Amino acid sequence: MTHENRSAFSGSVFRASLYASSRVISLPALLAAALLACAQDPYRALRERMVREQIASRDIKNPDVLRVMREVPRHLFIPESLRAQAYEDHPVPIGYGQTISQPYIVALMTQLLEPAKDHKALEIGTGSGYQAAVLARLVKHVYTIEIIPELARSAAARLKELGYLNVTVRHGDGYLGWPEEAPFDRIIVTAAPPELPQTLVDQLKPGGKLVAPVGRTVFGQELIVVDKTQDGKIRRRSVIPVMFVPMVPGKR
Ligand code: SAH
Numbered sequence: 001m002t003h004e005n006r007s008a009f010s011g012s013v014f015r016a017s018l019y020a021s022s023r024v025i026s027l028p029a030l031l032a033a034a035l036l037a038c039a040q041d042p043y044r045a046l047r048e049r050m051v052r053e054q055i056a057s058r059d060i061k062n063p064d065v066l067r068v069m070r071e072v073p074r075h076l077f078i079p080e081s082l083r084a085q086a087y088e089d090h091p092v093p094i095g096y097g098q099t100i101s102q103p104y105i106v107a108l109m110t111q112l113l114e115p116a117k118d119h120k121a122l123e124i125g126t127g128s129g130y131q132a133a134v135l136a137r138l139v140k141h142v143y144t145i146e147i148i149p150e151l152a153r154s155a156a157a158r159l160k161e162l163g164y165l166n167v168t169v170r171h172g173d174g175y176l177g178w179p180e181e182a183p184f185d186r187i188i189v190t191a192a193p194p195e196l197p198q199t200l201v202d203q204l205k206p207g208g209k210l211v212a213p214v215g216r217t218v219f220g221q222e223l224i225v226v227d228k229t230q231d232g233k234i235r236r237r238s239v240i241p242v243m244f245v246p247m248v249p250g251k252r
Contacts, residue, residue, distance in 0.1 A: 046087040047070055047073075064115075074086050077133070089103070096148050100130050105242065106131050113135070122188070122200075122203065123135065123188045126145065129144075131190055135188065141168070142167045144169050145174045145178060147173055149171045172250070174250075189213065192244040195214060206229065222238045222241055223241075
């Protein structure tokens with residue numbers, strides 16, 4: 001069963017129980033339910049605020065992206081000692097010299113990808129697994145590659161525990177892409193290569209889209225969107241300057 005099916009299932013159960021009790025529901029009962037929801041997830045209010053102040057107030061207008069940013073429990077992708085910073089407007093260290101991107105950047109890259117429910121997506125740089133989780137709620141399946149074995153292992157375990165059954169994590173070198181699963185409708189790169197890797201462009205379907213930070217130095221990166229037309233031509237545009245950890249070459 002995919003994650004998509006699971007949420008559709010729990011969604012219908014939720015609607016059914018609301019309907020059954022709709023004749024007897026009272027204001028105190030509703031308040032109690034709201035309080036219970038907050039007590040169960042004290043981070044919900046922080047997430048709402050993050051979306052309102054850092055994301056919707058900027059240029060993120062895709063309602064599906066806003067919804068998913070409100071839903072995915074970002075704090076669970078961050079080391080416990082730094083959890084208080086989970087919903088702040090900056091990247092947060094996740095160990096091994098790596099970081100989980102700023103919430104706005106995750107939302108922006110997801111919006112630029114224009115994800116759809118029938119898409120097969122590839123992510124390079126699993127890190128904490130957060131971007132993969134966000135994307136997994138908007139596409140059919142996410143294949144994600146991480147070069148640091150410990151991060152690959154912990155992200156896979158976390159995503160499984162949280163019920164993201166439509167994400168597959170692989171420990172490996174993202175420069176090689178995932179030839180067995182190619183071609184992809186969407187590719188997102190979350191570490192910065194010095195230049196656009198041709199292997200990844202080759203693994204993009206005609207009509208596909210790739211979003212990546214590209215640049216030789218930390219201060220010289222730009223976020224780019226690459227479109228592959230139906231006849232295989234490549235169109236590339238630059239969106240904003242960004243600062244990502246470098247995409248390191250794998251061992252050959
Ligand atoms: N998307 C992540 C954040 C990524 S940080 C999240 O949501 O948490 C960038 C990640 O890319 C790091 O974990 C880093 O180890 C990984 N990385 C760097 N070079 C890579 C390569 N060649 N192949 C795969 N992963 C790579």
